[in-house]
Amino acid sequence: MLFGVKYKFIQRCIAKANDSKEEFMKNTKNSERTRRLVTAAMMTTLVIVFQLLATYTAFFGPFSTAIGLIPIAIGACICGPLVGAWLGLVFGIVVLATGGAALFFAFSIPGTVITVLLKGAGCGFIAGLAFKLLKPKLKFFAAIIASLLCPIVNTGIFLLGSAIFFMPHAQAIGDMVGVEGAGFGVFIALAFGNFIIEVLMCGLLSPVFVRIIKIVKLGKK
Numbered sequence: 416m417l418f419g420v421k422y423k424f425i426q427r428c429i430a431k432a433n434d435s436k437e438e439f440m441k442n443t444k445n446s447e448r449t450r451r452l453v454t455a456a457m458m459t460t461l462v463i464v465f466q467l468l469a470t471y472t473a474f475f476g477p478f479s480t481a482i483g484l485i486p487i488a489i490g491a492c493i494c495g496p497l498v499g500a501w502l503g504l505v506f507g508i509v510v511l512a513t514g515g516a517a518l519f520f521a522f523s524i525p526g527t528v529i530t531v532l533l534k535g536a537g538c539g540f541i542a543g544l545a546f547k548l549l550k551p552k553l554k555f556f557a558a559i560i561a562s563l564l565c566p567i568v569n570t571g572i573f574l575l576g577s578a579i580f581f582m583p584h585a586q587a588i589g590d591m592v593g594v595e596g597a598g599f600g601v602f603i604a605l606a607f608g609n610f611i612i613e614v615l616m617c618g619l620l621s622p623v624f625v626r627i628i629k630i631v632k633l634g635k636k
Contacts (some may be wrong), residue, residue, distance in 0.1 A: 455498045458490030462502050466509040480609050481569060483509065485620060487539045488562040492628050496543030503539030507532040518591065519581060526580025534572035538565045558628055559621040566613035570606050577602040 437522060466483035483506040491499025510516055510531050519527040542561040549557035581588065588594075589601040 429576060451494050451498070455490060455494050455501065458486045461486035462466055462505050463509055465629045466506055466515075467513065470513045470515065478551075480612050480616075481506070481510075481566065482613075482616065484538065484565040484569060484613060487535075488542050488565045488617060488628055490623055491543030491565075492558050492561050492624065493538050494543070495547060499539030499541075499543030499623040500536045501539070503535035503537065504532060504570070505535075506539075507535030509537070514529075518588065522584040522588070523580045526576065528574025530573060530580060534569050534576065537572050538568040541565075542566045555625060558625045559618075560620050562617040562624050563614060566610060566617055569613070570610045573606055574599075574602055623633055 417491075432576045462483045465486060466481070469480050469482045487499060487502045487506055490502045511528065516527050516531050545564050546557050546561035549560060553560070581602070582599065585598055585601045588605075592601075592605065594601050594604045
């Protein structure tokens with residue numbers, strides 16, 4: 416009889432411990448999900464603000480410098496490639512809404528929309544994926560590589576979209592912006608100035624990215 420009572424008591428203790436463990440895991444997952452949503456919302460706001468500011472910093476050619484890539488890279492590293500893609504998509508929408516791609520609308524509206532949205536979403540996704548894959552091996556350098564991939568992928572997809580949708584209009588586009596000669600070189604000339612600034616900007620800010628990511632990761636523990 417006494418053995419049976421003890422056995423039932425142990426069973427209840429084990430069941431209670433399992434329930435407590437499940438509740439703890441559930442609360443942890445909910446907390447992690449909430450943290451991700453809050454971080455994603457903050458980065459979304461920063462993408463919008465940064466890129467609106469960039470509208471007034473068209474240093475080279477008709478395009479503004481994509482300083483919105485900074486919060487995209489940070490958000491992609493902290494929250495993962497899907498959030499990175501979302502931030503890049505928001506970046507693309509802001510570019511379209513502020514007239515950042517107005518030059519190309521005259522030649523192909525669908526081509527402009529596809530190129531701008533795809534290059535934004537692509538750079539965020541690739542940056543987040545690269546960080547996720549490289550973090551276990553490279554640690555510190557994973558964030559640096561991911562941040563540099565943002566402008567590289569962004570510009571690469573722009574050039575690809577230009578080759579697909581706007582190559583027949585290269586001469587006309589060159590005449591409009593005062594770039595001599597036709598051919599694919601027109602698009603390289605358009606992208607070159609801002610690309611250099613964006614790579615330097617992300618490269619110089621990489622240590623800051625690393626520090627922010629470390630702070631956020633420590634806050635999760």
